[in-house]
Amino acid sequence: xxxxxxxxxxxxxxxxxxxxxxxxxxxxxxxxxxxxxxxxxxxxxxxxxxxxxxxxxxxxxxxxxxxxxxxxxxxxxxxxxxxxxxxxxxxxxxxxxxxxxxxxxxxxxxxxxxxxxxxxxxxxxxxxxxxxxxxxxxxxxxxxxxxxxxxxxxxxxxxxxxxxxxxxxxxxxxxx
Numbered sequence: 576x577x578x579x580x581x582x583x584x585x586x587x588x589x590x591x592x593x594x595x596x597x598x599x600x601x602x603x604x605x606x607x608x609x610x611x612x613x614x615x616x617x618x619x620x621x622x623x624x625x626x627x628x629x630x631x632x633x634x635x636x637x638x639x640x641x642x643x644x645x646x647x648x649x650x651x652x653x654x655x656x657x658x659x660x661x662x663x664x665x666x667x668x669x670x671x672x673x674x675x676x677x678x679x680x681x682x683x684x685x686x687x688x689x690x691x692x693x694x695x696x697x698x699x700x701x702x703x704x705x706x707x708x709x710x711x712x713x714x715x716x717x718x719x720x721x722x723x724x725x726x727x728x729x730x731x732x733x734x735x736x737x738x739x740x741x742x743x744x745x746x747x748x749x750x751x
Contacts (some may be wrong), residue, residue: 576602576721577711583679584708590679592711595628595635595743599723599735604715614715618732628743635681678707 579601583590600618607613619627665673675682687695712719727734735741 576713576717576719578713581678581711586679588679591631591681592678593631594740595632595683597740598628599740600727600733601627602717602729616715616717616729618727618729618734620732624733624741625743628741632744635683677704 577592579591579593580589581592582588601624603617603619605615605617607615667673688698692698710719721728723736725736733741
């Protein structure tokens with residue numbers, strides 16, 4: 576478990592940490608009326624998950640506009656033609672190495688990357704993950720890990736165990 580929105584451990588900027596292909600549940604935290612020190616937890620329902628994932632997917636597809644208050648001056652520089660605001664596209668060449676800060680950058684492969692190797696060529700990806708500076712231990716007494724193969728820990732709401740993630744749009748082949 577980890578917060579969906581977190582402060583980057585170096586920059587302090589808020590970032591969304593949501594994987595559209597692997598997220599199996601989203602826990603909402605609410606205040607308990609007349610009990611300021613208590614919180615109630617609930618899993619989002621199916622329609623809420625669909626709405627959240629579609630909105631996030633739309634944002635990833637669109638990027639942020641040039642006049643977005645979330646952009647800084649260097650980010651407003653001229654982009655190559657065809658590159659959406661606040662996004663970049665990288666054409667890999669043999670021997671390339673790319674570093675991505677998973678704590679701050681939403682990234683995904685282009686749809687073509689999931690085509691047959693007969694159509695697009697063999698795609699070989701080696702991934703290395705570096706341990707975070709600190710754990711993203713969740714607040715509100717939630718455990719840092721849950722049995723993803725186990726039953727729904729909160730009883731109601733969407734819980735897709737097994738590390739496959741919630742299938743929020745059957746028309747999208749790869750949801751990552």
